Amino acid sequence: MADTGEGKKEEADYKRLHSFPLIRHTDMPEEMRVEAMELCVTACEKYATNNESAAKMIKEMMDKKFGSSWHVVIGEGFGFEITHEVKNLLYMFFGGSLAVCVWKCS
Amino acid sequence: MRKAVPAKAGDKQRQNQNGPPGGKAGQPRLYGALTKKRDEDTSTEVGEGVDEWSTSKTVVKPPDQLELTEAELKEEFTRVLTANNPHAPRNIVRYSFKERAYKPISYVDQIAIHFSLNGNMILRDSDEGRRQSLRLSNASEKAPSESSAVVSEEAEIKDEKGTEDTQAAEEEEAEGAEAAEAAEAAEAEEPPPPKVKEKKLANQFNFIERSSRTLDNPLRERASQSEPTPCKNFSANANQWEIYDAYVEELQKMEKSKEKEKPKAQIGKKEEKKRGKKLTSLELQSDDITKISNAAKIMERMVNQNIFDDIAQDFKYFEDASDEYRDHRGTLLPLWKFQYDKTKRLAVTAISWNPKYKDLFAVGYGSYDFMKQSQGMLVLYTMKNPTFPEYVFSSESGIMCLDIHNDHPHLMAVGFYDGNVAIYNFKKATSQPSYKSSAKSGKHTDPVWQVKWQKDDMDNNLNFFSVSSDGRIVSWTLVKNELVHTDVIKLSAEGTTMQGPEGLQLQTVGCGTSFDFHKKIDYLFLVGTEEGKIYKCSKCYSSQFLDVFEAHHMAVDSVSWNPYHLKIFISCSSDWTVKIWDHTIKTPMFIYDLNAAVGDVAWSPYSSTVFAAVTTDGKAHVFDLNINKYEALCTQVVVAKKKNKITHIQFNPVYPVVIIGDERGQVTCLKLSPNLRKMPKEKKGQEVKKGPEVEIAKLDKLLILVREPDGRAQGQADKAPL
Known part of the structure; x- marks a missing residue:
């Protein structure tokens, strides 16, 4: 019992500790990066259970803000090879278990 | 099939007469202009065989043909044929898509085609001819030689028939082959083999390629790409x-x-009591540069030396030659201007030369405006680098005064507007004071107007004095790591021993604004107050004044002992006057009215009779009593702006320069012209004596003139009306 309690606590600890957004790779300029990151966080928090809606929201907002043809992938596990326009890529982790890849290619 | 053949042949006859390629009769009509001779030529061209069989038939004449006599027929008409077609238009234009304009077409087709006929003859020696003859020889055994002579008309016949007959192609082929035989009147017994049908011969003349051309890409301009x-x-x-x-x-x-941040912060805490997070982060950043800071500093100095080369030359060598003709007047030559972006809004409240490094001076920034108090800055400049300060310390409260320790030139005592005092240590690379008073440790309750280091006390502890408008004069001693305060004197009314009715006026608490300690007599010091009085005090008597001077009508801004003459001190005030006193006499020796509030006064370090004062109207006044005891040798506007005021002045202890601070945070360095630092050289032949004795004697000589009797002395000196 004690063991499981500890495990739960650890898990909670881990969740709490790993809740911040962590940018893994980006070539965006500072301002854009901050904005995109905040947008991702907002979307992921808003649609915590529905990655598709979150991705849709991010895509639409990015299209609005930085011009069209943005693509967004959100998921817990996936691999990808993409061609993106230079200075328009953001690959980040969020919430300890989500990976978000946002890029522009028209 | 056989029966059909002659019928067909007849058909053909008819056709020949009607149609264009027809026989003799048809031709004159078609080529109306042509002669008969020509007509014959064409007929021979068509071929002998054709002629033969056509003549054998009767000639059918069209009904409207003219009947001509022999003579008429023989008659010749000459007609000139030109190559030009009279009907061809000469001004055809066509739109060119390439050039996007209508272009005239230079070449106009002059040929008018009335009739064309595809050839059906093949050379006998050519490949095709040989193949055909071979095929024909195979097909018909009877007359291979004849068939070879007569050119087979397969293609032609087929064309003609195509227009008239709607029969199947198969049949036509067969007919074509048999027609040739029929013309020879030789009956073909067998139909031509199916081989002939299959092998179609390509006509070399109207051969058409099937492949279609690809579209040309339209031209695009580069700019659009x-x-x-x-x-x-x-x-x-x-x-x-x-x-x-x-x-x-x-x-x-x-x-x-x-973790990296923590140990540093802890070390910092040991040294300083209060320290913001910002400062630690600043320190971390500076860590990276420290390695090259030395090199960078040298580089900076080199660059500055080059930039300000002319000023440095002036500082070192320039002596105003025009002073010789100016007769007891002098000038101040502006040298460097020291300015720092962060202190632009602050007023210079204190300046002081470093006693050890003669090019280094400290500037305290704050504000004299009660309503506009903000932060304070402590900045150290060197004359070697006018562009950027050597050290910068910032504080929450405005700095009002400072003093650098004589024996420890890295220690600086500072008084703040909020009543605190602090000690800064330049050796430590922190931006916070090493020691600072607090509300617990007896800080002043009003701005600290002046601080002054004292000789170490009996236990060799560092100590300094401070004066504030709360009426206290406090001695601060540095014991271990703490500032211990002792109230030396309270400028309160009950502690005074005033003579006569004036004692009552002192009921109010005296607000100290400045003080100075006697150079030789250790316990003796003077305190100037906001009420305009100057107290002569002793460190030994905390409740009594030795003497009181009714010096000024407004606040005493500065008091200062003469560096040579032990009895003489000078005071200045906002009541526009500078006064020179003998501390044993209650009336001033000299009074000078400068027509504006006097902010600061300073004795020169090189002569007992030279002093300088600055007024709020932006002027600096330099006096040499030895030369002119009534007027300043030099009165010069130093700060141009109307709103700007000069606040402080200091003589460099070695070089003939002064620094002047103003309300806009700017410090100006000025060089004294030769007339302002003239040494007594009048006596010829005699060795010019130097030293304090001479200076004292010089001043004494002047004082004798005014000292006795008191009333007259004042009358003499009081040149400027009060």
Whole structure:
């Protein structure tokens, strides 16, 4: 019992500790990066259970803000090879278990 | 099939007469202009065989043909044929898409085609001819030689028939082959083999290629073509363990950087009591530069030396030659201007030369405006680098005064507007004071107007005095790591021993604004107050004044003992006057009215009779009593702006320069012209004596003139009306 309690606590600890957004790779300029990151966080928090809606929201907002043809992938596990326009890529982790890849290619 | 053949042949006859390629009768009509001779030529051209069989038939004449006599027929008509077609238009234009304009077409087709006939003859020696003859010889055994002589008309016949007959192609082929035989009147017994049908011979003349041309791409101008946006490829795998690892790594990194910060912060706490987080982060940043800071400093000095080369030359060598003709007047030559962006809004409240490094001076920044108090700055400049300060310390409260320790030139006592005093140590690379008073440790309740280092006390502890408008004069002693305060004197009314009715006026608490300690008599010091009085005090009597001077009508801004003459001191006040006193006499020796509030006065270090004063109207006044005891040798506007005021002045202890601070945070360095520092050289032949004795004697000589009797002395000196 004690063991499981500890495990739960650890898990909670881990969740709490790993809740911040962590940018893994980006070539965006500072301002854009901050904005995109905040947008991702907002979307992921808003649609915590529905990655598709979150991705849709991010895509639409990015299209609005930085011009069209943005693509967004959100998921817990996936691999990808993409061609993106230079200075328009953001690959980040969020919430300890989500990976978000946002890029522009028209 | 056989029966059909002659019928067909007859058909053909008819056709020949009607149609264009027909026989003799048809031709004159078609080529109306042509002669008969010509007509014959054409008929021979068609071929002998054709002629033969056509003549054998009766000639059918059209009903409207003219009947001509022999003579008429023989008659010749000459007609000139030109190559030009009279009907051809000469001004045809066509739109050119390439040039986007209508272009006249230079070449106009002059040929008018009335009739064309595809040839049906093949050379006997050619490949095709040989093949055909071979085929024919195979097909018909009877007259191979004849068939070879007569050119087979397969193609032609087929064409003609195509218009008239709607029979099947198969039949036509067969007919074509048999027609030739029929013409020879030789009956073909067998139909031509099916081989002939299959082998179609390509006509070399109307051969058409099937492949279609591809579209030409329209021309585009280069300007309309944009560069494609640069793209890059990126690939990664996202899965739970990688995400986890990334987070763990990041957290470890964060912890490490935190650990780095902590020890530094702890060390800092030991040294200083209060310290903001901002400062620690600033320190961390500066860590990276420290390695090259020395080199950078040298480089900076070199650059500055080059930039300000002319000023440095002036400082060292320039002596105003015009002073010789100016007769007891002098000037101040502006040298460097020291300014720092962060102190632009602050007023210079204190300046002081470093006693050890003669080019280094400290400037305190604050504000004299009660309503506009903000932060304070303590900045150290060197004359070697006018562009940027050597040291910068900032404080929450405005700095009002400072003093650098004589024996420890890295220690500086500072008084703040909020009543605190502090000690800064330049040796320590922190921006906070090493020691600072607090509300607990007896700080002043009003701005500290002046601080002054004292000789070390009996236990060799550093100590300094401070004066504030709360009426206290406090001695601060540095015991271990603490500032211990002792009230030396309270400028309160009950402690005074005033003579006569004036004692009542002193009921109010005296607000000290300045003080100075006697150079030789250790316990003796003077205190100037806001009420305009100057107290002569002793460190030994905390409740009594030795003497009181009714010096000024407004606040005493500065008092200062003469560096040579032990009895003489000078005072200045906002009541526009500068006064020179003998501390044993209650009336001033000299009074000078400068027509504006006097902010500061300073004795020169090189002569007992020279002093300088600055007034709020932006002027600096330099006096030499030895030369002119009534007027200033030099009155010069130093700060141009109307709103700007000069606040302080200091003589450099070695070089003939002064620094002047103003309300806009600017410090100006000025060089004294030779007339302002003239040494007594009048007596010829005699060795010019130097030293304090001479200076004392010089001043004494002047004083004798005014000292006795008191009333007259004042009358003499009081040149300027009060």
